[in-house]
Amino acid sequence: MKENEKAKYTIWENVTFMIATAWESQKRVLFICLAVVGISLALNLVQLFIAPEILAQVEKEASVQELFLTICLFTGGLFLFQALNAYLATIRMPGEIDVRTAIIRQLTRKNLDTSYPNIHDPAILKLEAQAKRATNGNSDAAEHIWRTITDLLTNVAGFIVYLFLLSNINPLLLLLVMGTAIGGFFISHYIYEWEYRHKEEREVYDKEINYFLVKPRELALAKEIRIFGLAPWLRELRMKSMKALSAFLVRREKAYLWANVVDVALNFLRNGAIYAYLIKQTLDLGWPASKFLLLFSAVGGFTAWITGILTQFNQLHKESLALSRIQEYLHLPEPFSFEEGLPLPLAHDYELTFEDVSFAYPGSDKKILDHINLTIHPGERLAVVGLNGAGKTTMVMLFCGFYDPTEGRVLLNGQDIRAFNRRKYYALISGVFQDFSILDTTIAECVAQTADFDREKVLRCLDQAGLKETINRLPKGMDTHLGREVYLDGIVLSGGQTQRLMLARALYKDGPILVLDEPTAALDPLAESEIYRKYEGMTAGKTSLFISHRLASTRFCDRILFIADGGILEEGKHEDLVAKGGPYADLFEVQSRYYREGGEKNGEEK
Numbered sequence: 001m002k003e004n005e006k007a008k009y010t011i012w013e014n015v016t017f018m019i020a021t022a023w024e025s026q027k028r029v030l031f032i033c034l035a036v037v038g039i040s041l042a043l044n045l046v047q048l049f050i051a052p053e054i055l056a057q058v059e060k061e062a063s064v065q066e067l068f069l070t071i072c073l074f075t076g077g078l079f080l081f082q083a084l085n086a087y088l089a090t091i092r093m094p095g096e097i098d099v100r101t102a103i104i105r106q107l108t109r110k111n112l113d114t115s116y117p118n119i120h121d122p123a124i125l126k127l128e129a130q131a132k133r134a135t136n137g138n139s140d141a142a143e144h145i146w147r148t149i150t151d152l153l154t155n156v157a158g159f160i161v162y163l164f165l166l167s168n169i170n171p172l173l174l175l176l177v178m179g180t181a182i183g184g185f186f187i188s189h190y191i192y193e194w195e196y197r198h199k200e201e202r203e204v205y206d207k208e209i210n211y212f213l214v215k216p217r218e219l220a221l222a223k224e225i226r227i228f229g230l231a232p233w234l235r236e237l238r239m240k241s242m243k244a245l246s247a248f249l250v251r252r253e254k255a256y257l258w259a260n261v262v263d264v265a266l267n268f269l270r271n272g273a274i275y276a277y278l279i280k281q282t283l284d285l286g287w288p289a290s291k292f293l294l295l296f297s298a299v300g301g302f303t304a305w306i307t308g309i310l311t312q313f314n315q316l317h318k319e320s321l322a323l324s325r326i327q328e329y330l331h332l333p334e335p336f337s338f339e340e341g342l343p344l345p346l347a348h349d350y351e352l353t354f355e356d357v358s359f360a361y362p363g364s365d366k367k368i369l370d371h372i373n374l375t376i377h378p379g380e381r382l383a384v385v386g387l388n389g390a391g392k393t394t395m396v397m398l399f400c401g402f403y404d405p406t407e408g409r410v411l412l413n414g415q416d417i418r419a420f421n422r423r424k425y426y427a428l429i430s431g432v433f434q435d436f437s438i439l440d441t442t443i444a445e446c447v448a449q450t451a452d453f454d455r456e457k458v459l460r461c462l463d464q465a466g467l468k469e470t471i472n473r474l475p476k477g478m479d480t481h482l483g484r485e486v487y488l489d490g491i492v493l494s495g496g497q498t499q500r501l502m503l504a505r506a507l508y509k510d511g512p513i514l515v516l517d518e519p520t521a522a523l524d525p526l527a528e529s530e531i532y533r534k535y536e537g538m539t540a541g542k543t544s545l546f547i548s549h550r551l552a553s554t555r556f557c558d559r560i561l562f563i564a565d566g567g568i569l570e571e572g573k574h575e576d577l578v579a580k581g582g583p584y585a586d587l588f589e590v591q592s593r594y595y596r597e598g599g600e601k602n603g604e605e606k
Contacts, residue, residue: 141322155308341421349378383554440483
């Protein structure tokens, strides 16, 4: 967020949000903050009075016992308050981390629960990244704000106490002290804000350096780095980014030099005036040296409190901007109904309908689907085929409820799905999608998506997906770990094996609606044929939607839709569409000719 950009939430609203979060997750953080303020102020006052009081005892020619007692009292006070300060500093961090962790949990829940369109909106993705940055570490806003609040309250309390101590000082001198402190702060602040004003430039350099440090370590790039000899090129790119960052830092330090010059000049002016005034008062009024020392130290401390208030308030303002991003993300409006949505209709079978549906992705005017009317009857196996980019996956997105249509309605048993609790609607659907992910867990947990699973059902689903024999050959069977980011003994499945695993996962969920979006794209022809033979058993009693660009793979479906140019061009059974001699038949001929020619060439080579 830019410095002059207005935050949606005020400083007070953000501080209140943090206090409420701490009260729910770790109340002791609040009490420790107040204790730190009191102890810090007490320690400062002991440090302020110790030298003047000892000097005062010497001036009045106190006995050795009185002098020793004074030294012991102040020394004991120093030890006590320093020990308490150190103790509080030790115990405060775990609680502050707990509060930050509670906010991270809120952000994670929001990310997992938010409506699907939100996770693809560039503006929301940027907002989420900014919110996460505010929770990354101890020095970020979601945790450091407690230090800022504590320091601000300490400085305000110190300012009030010192203002009382200096009540008999000439008001003009106090105004001079306050003026030089405030003026020096704003001048130095403007200069030191140079990096903040150029933070986007700094972020570019940091991101580039981090990218070229992290990316080459990824397993996915290991083969390319070695085959193409990319290491020297990657080092060259990293060095280029580091040189750019070094030049940026040189420019920053040149700017900061002027802040030091201004600070020295104002300190000379302020201290010179204070010395002159206090020396004159001491000579004219006969002040003892102890009072001179106390007042001079108090004026210096008074200046530090003023600067501290301004510094900490400025820091609080910056951290409030970051916390505002957290609140904005947590309070994002949801386009879908969740808890408040209607319950699903009670039924054994479900019918899905497109009623005059059109759709364009957010931020685009191009319609991917244009006024489509379609009904998938209960228990029907529907195949949707077409060239890449025809809108097959978009149709899946709408049927699954990941997006709402731009125009028209998607109906479940005759009722608009927008009225339902969208999470309950998702529970009806088992799916295998083109873009899937696997967590580093055991194979069984990946299939069941829970640690409490039915082992027999997992084996049955692996068998239906054609992966049972492969899994049984592993030393730990279905208890084998997947991936190597968490477990050293984890395995990495091939693309085809991973796709079969995703199919087993969909079968385990056993939803009444089965959606398969290119589920065999990574399989070889024999494995693909095996899946097709089992497809009838997989879909028994289910409403199913099968998406493919391979026309021969859809023969087992009850009905085939051929879509192009955002609409349904042809529909019917495979044999009928081939006999019709239309676009479906033409594309089928092209694909089948490829396989025939490939087979002939392979035969000649043999």
